[in-house]
Amino acid sequence: xxxxxxxxxxxxxxxxxxxxxxxxxxxxxxxxxxxxxxxxxxxxxxxxxxxxxxxxxxxxxxxxxxxxxxxxxxxxxxxxxxxxxxx
Amino acid sequence: xxxxxxxxxxxxxxxxxxxxxxxxxxxxxxxxxxxxxxxxxxxxxxxxxxxxxxxxxxxxxxxxxxxxxxxxxxxxxxxxxxxxxxxxxxxxxxxxxxxxxxxxxxxxxxxxxxxxxxxxxxxxxxxxxxxxxxxxxxxxxxxxxxxxxxxxxxxxxxxxxxxxxxxxxxxxxxxxxxxxxxxxxxxxxxxxxxxxxxxxxxx
Numbered sequence: 001x002x003x004x005x006x007x008x009x010x011x012x013x014x015x016x017x018x019x020x021x022x023x024x025x026x027x028x029x030x031x032x033x034x035x036x037x038x039x040x041x042x043x044x045x046x047x048x049x050x051x052x053x054x055x056x057x058x059x060x061x062x063x064x065x066x067x068x069x070x071x072x073x074x075x076x077x078x079x080x081x082x083x084x085x086x087x
Numbered sequence: 088x089x090x091x092x093x094x095x096x097x098x099x100x101x102x103x104x105x106x107x108x109x110x111x112x113x114x115x116x117x118x119x120x121x122x123x124x125x126x127x128x129x130x131x132x133x134x135x136x137x138x139x140x141x142x143x144x145x146x147x148x149x150x151x152x153x154x155x156x157x158x159x160x161x162x163x164x165x166x167x168x169x170x171x172x173x174x175x176x177x178x179x180x181x182x183x184x185x186x187x188x189x190x191x192x193x194x195x196x197x198x199x200x201x202x203x204x205x206x207x208x209x210x211x212x213x214x215x216x217x218x219x220x221x222x223x224x225x226x227x228x229x230x231x232x233x234x235x236x237x238x239x240x241x242x243x244x245x246x247x248x249x250x251x252x253x254x255x256x257x258x259x260x261x262x263x264x265x266x267x268x269x270x271x272x273x274x275x276x277x278x279x280x281x282x283x284x285x286x287x288x289x290x
Contacts, residue, residue, distance in 0.1 A: 004161035011154065011207055048281065051206065054199035061188050061196045062162040 001070055004062055005032055008055055013040035029069040032059070035077065044074060093122065095137045106140035117141075118211065147211040148177070154207065155179065158200070164188065177212055179204070181220040189220045197223065198255070228261055235265035238287055239272055248288035253278075259285055 002021045010016040015037040024031040036044055045052045056072050063070040092109065096102035099121075107114040119140040126134050152170060159166050165184035170177060181189055181197070189196050201218035209216055219225075231254075238249050251262065259276055262285050266274040273290050276283040 004158075007157055007161055008203060012203075046206075050202065050281070054202045057195055057199035058158075058162065058203070061191070062164070064188060064191075065163055065185075 001030065001059070001062060001066075002032065005034060005055065005059065005072065008058065009034060009036065009044055012043050012051065013037065014043070015040055029071055031071045031073060033073050033075050035075045038077065041074070041076060092141070093137060093139050095135065097134055097136070099136055099138070102136055102138045103140065106138070110141075120210070147208060151177070151179075151204070151208050151212065151216075155204070173217070176215045176217045179216060179218045181218065186221050190223050194220070194223055194227070227258070231258055231261045232265045235262045235287075239266060239269050242272060242287050242289060243269075246289055248286055251285040251287070253282040253284055255282060259283060 002023050005021050006019060009019045009021075013019060013036055018035075018037040018040070020035040022033045022035075024033065034044065043051070044055070046054075052072070052074060059070045059072055092106070094102045094105045094109070096105055103114055103117050103119060106117050106119065110117070117140050119138045122137040122139055124134070124136050148170060155168055159168075166181050166186070166189070167183040168179055168181045170179050172178075179201075189200075197218050197220050201216060204216045204218065234251075238251065242249055254262065263274050263276075266272055266287060271290055272287060275286050275288075277286055278284050
């Protein structure tokens with residue numbers, strides 16, 4: 001499943017080498033954490049979150065086959081100076 | 088898809104040559120899109136052109152086929168597909184054991200796949216990509232125009248306005264087109280966002 005998200009996201013972004021997916025298995029659900037380059041965040045989210053929604057739909061369908069729930073979380077990383085701004 | 092890079096030169100030909108040298112392929116293998124084109128006048132005119140170029144490893148259709156294959160494999164679905172060339176669009180027709188999953192919740196997955204494919208390939212192919220599965224879209228069109236006719240008769244009879252369910256733009260278009268045939272009725276989309284509600288009423 002990790003590979004599925006990687007395949008789709010790597011083809012969407014400008015910096016494919018910085019696409020990272022970590023898988024956290026739970027009892028019934030699996031959480032997939034997606035990290036991309038800061039400038040590619042918009043590309044994986046899309047207008048009104050449309051791309052993110054499409055990826056989640058694809059995940060859900062693939063999960064239905066395996067009778068497992070998959071949760072996609074897009075992780076926003078904040079650079080150190082930006083974290084300071086927010087504080 | 089392959090890596091894209093930006094190049095700048097005084098003419099398009101030079102820019103493509105630069106790109107070809109960078110990617111180490113022949114010039115005719117370079118696909119590009121023009122970002123900006125400027126003409127500067129400093130005594131004599133000098134042009135400046137920016138392009139975004141990438142090498143293509145074969146035709147886009149092959150790339151598309153490969154991507155869909157990979158996608159289906161990674162999703163571990165039992166699906167086959169066929170790509171046909173239409174007028175102004177590429178049609179990807181899915182069929183096979185898991186077609187029900189594809190059409191689950193009003194073709195949710197089919198729409199998602201179509202959206203992703205368009206994001207990735209419609210620029211490269213220069214056409215819209217249109218996904219179909221077991222005549223789903225055709226049947227939906229028929230179903231919706233029937234629905235519109237039924238509601239239209241109802242509105243005519245009672246004179247009261249009717250709200251339809253939330254529909255996506257493609258589905259709304261069918262309703263609007265059907266209602267346009269009735270001269271005394273009008274249809275209006277209300278709400279904002281992707282899904283809107285259509286209201287039918289007498290003029």
